[in-house]
Amino acid sequence: MHADAPASEPAGEPREPRERREPGRPHPRHRAERVRNRRAGAMRRAVALGCASAIMGVSAFGAVAASADDDRSTTATASASPGASNAPADDTISAADVAVDEGPAVTSGLSVAAAPFTGGTQVTVTGEQLDEVASVVVGGTPATIVVADAGQLTFAVPAVSDTALGTAAEVQFADAAGLPVDVEAPAAVVAAGTSVVQPLEGELTGVAEPAVPMEPSTLTLTYTSDPGIDAQVSYVLAYWSSYNSGVYPVIDGYDCANFASQSLIARGWAMDGGWYLDLATGAMSPSWSSSTALRDYLYTRPDRATELGDAQRDLVKVGDIAQFDWDSSGDRDHTAVVTRVEHTATGTKVWVGGHTKDADYWDVDTALATGGGSVTYFSIR
Structure with a gap:
């Protein structure tokens, strides 16, 4: 009896040839799933899947080789069995997409x-x-x-x-x-006028199919710039020393709030019952001409301004209102308009312009060093 023949076969009878692959039939193929190539992390994911695909392809190839070896030592009993099918099994191996948390x-x-x-x-x-x-x-x-x-x-x-x-x-x-x-x-993915050749079903590519990267x-x-703020600051820089007395009244000795109010008009503010000046008669509200009254008015108008302490200087911007309390009494002694802000590694520097202390760029730190007291701001909306 031939060593490879099954026991049921009569000795000496010819052995049925083992099944051979038909000419032109492809070897088992591997097709990688479409992988989204979105970012650096996704590229790493695609590479990882490519490696997995290669490994699976090698494993599949090894399985085919092992099957061929087994065929040399065993007969194709399945083909000899009644009702057995010679149709090839599905030889497409699919690699599942791997979810990777790539962050925001x-x-x-x-x-x-x-x-x-x-x-x-x-x-x-x-x-x-x-x-x-x-x-x-x-x-x-x-x-x-x-x-x-x-x-x-x-x-x-x-x-x-x-x-x-x-x-x-x-x-x-x-x-x-x-x-x-x-x-x-x-x-x-590709330049205009070129085409992409899609791989055939079951074709081994070893890489993920291209997507929009x-x-x-x-x-x-x-x-x-902001047009309103540009107009406001331009007004301050134009009249900090000349006073524009042909249009507005001048209050000798304490014109600072009056001038700051003028700048807000230049910015686009409209007068109301709590803050006004009648150019025909010269009548004005206390909030127009008094620093403390202007502060109290702004407290009632959060839609127009928000108070900031000096510790919040990093929030101050050009066009805001600065108010000084020289004697720390709680009222406001001087009002000016912020004309420059500079953010540095050591902190924020602020400069102001105004009347009474006639200035275009007066360093707030210098003002506090010479006048004492404290400063607060109103961030203008």
């Missing part, structure tokens, strides 16, 4: 491309896992996150020095660990 990512541009340097403009971006974004920085200055969910984030543009006018400030995002968040933009990008916001 911004996948859109800014909702606005430019904003006034005075801050406050709300800007929105869209993306993925944006509720994990912990901080936003615009041109090196922290911005306030207004609201964030998984798909959308809105932040308020910070106020900066007027020296930033016209500059394009980079907008950066970070997660709670301080790690930068990817900013991505869609990119074309996301390329690293940089978002920038351009700082612009």
Whole structure:
């Protein structure tokens, strides 16, 4: 009896040939699942899946080789069995996509491309896992996150020095660990006029099929001027020494609040029953001409201004109102208009312009060093 023949076969009878692969029939193939190639992490995922595909391809090839070896030592009993099918089994091996947490990512541009340097403009971006974004920085200055969910984030543009006018400030995002968040933009897979040849079903490629990838990008916001603030500060710089007495009355010895009120008119404010000047008669409200009364009026108008202490100097912007209490009595002795703000590594510097202490750029720190007392601000909306 032949050693490879089954016991039921008569000795000496010819052995049935083992099944051979028909000419032209392909070997078992492997096709990688479509993988989303979105960012650096996704690229790593695609590579990992490619490796897995290669391993599975090798394993499949090894299985085929092992099957061939087994065929040399055993007869094809399955083919000899009644009712057995010679149809090939499905030889497509599919690699399952692997879910990888790649963290938050911004996948859109800014909702606005430019904003006034005075801050406050709300800007929105869209993306993925944006509720994990912990901080936003615009041109090196922290911005306030207004609201964030998984798909959308809105932040308020910070106020900066007027020296930033016209500059394009980079907008950066970070997660709670301080790690930068990817900013991505869609990119074309192929150039216009070219075609992509899709692999045949079951074809072994060893790599993920191409999808629309996301390329690293940089978002920038351009700082612009505010027409109202430009008009206000231009008025202060034009009349801090000449007084514009042809239009407005001059109050000898304490014209500071009167001049600050004039600047707010230049900015676009409208008079009301609590703050006014009648140019025909010269009648004016106390809030128009008195620093303390102006403070009390602004307390009643949160829609127009918000008070800031000197510890909040980093929030002060050009066009805001500065008020000094020289003797620390609790009232306000002098009012001026902020004409310059500079944010430095050691803190924020503020300069003011006004009347009585006639100045275009008076350093607030110098004012406090020479006059004593304290300073507060009203952030004008």
